[in-house]
Amino acid sequence: MDKITARHNAKMRRIKTARDTLMATKTGKKGLIIVHTGKGKGKSSAGFGMIMRCIGHGIPCAVVQFIKGTWTTGERTFLRTRCAGECRFVVSGEGFTWETQDREADVKATAAGWEQAKALILDPEIRFVLLDEINIALRYDYLDIDQVVSFLLTRKPEMTHVALTGRNAKPELIQAADLVTEMTLVKHPFKDGIAAQKGVEF
Secondary structure, eight states: OOHHHHHHHHHHHHHHHHHHHHHTTOOOOOOOEEEEESSSSOHHHHHHHHHHHHHHTTOOEEEEEOSOTTOOOHHHHHHHHHOTTTEEEEEOSSSOHHHHOOHHHHHHHHHHHHHHHHHHHHOTTOOEEEEETHHHHHHTTSSOHHHHHHHHHHTSOTTOEEEEEOSSOOHHHHHHOSEEEEOOOSOOGGGGTOOOOTTTTO
C-alpha cells in the first residue's frame, strides 16, 4: 500500500469513528415541517422528489398544488396516472396569479385548497403532505400566515411530515419550520431567451 492510500484510509477511519459517535446521539424522530424557498429553481422538484421517496418506501402521501392551476405538469400526470393509489393529488386554483388576474377568485380557490390540505394532513393514513407553491399564496395574503403556522404547530399529527414550497417564504413560517432550504439562483437559461421546457421546468 502506498503512502497516499495509507493516509487516505487512516483519515477515513477517523471520519467514520467521529461520524458513528455523532450518529449515536441522533435517535429522535418527529414529523417535520419542511420549507423549500428562494429564487433558485428546484423548490417544487425537491418536494416531488420527496414524494417519490415516500412512494418508494410505501409511505402514503398527498399533494395539494396551489397557484399552478390548470397547467399540465409531468409530476401531476405521472402521479395521477401511475401512482393514484399511493399519492392523492389535489389542484387548487385556476393558474398563475398573473394569468388569472382575479384576486377574489384566487383567494377563494386557495381557501378551498387549504381546507383540503388540512383534511389530508389530519388523515391518519397519510404520512407526508406536499403543499406545492403555497408560499406564493401566503406571500399575496390569500391565506392568513398565522392560521397556517398555528395549524401546523398545534394540529399536525406528531409523525406527519409537511413540506411547503415557493418563493418568499414568510418569516413566521421559517421560524416554525424544522428544515428550511433556500434555493439560490446562480444561472438560468430563461435570461438567455430559453423557454420553460418539459422535463426540466414542468
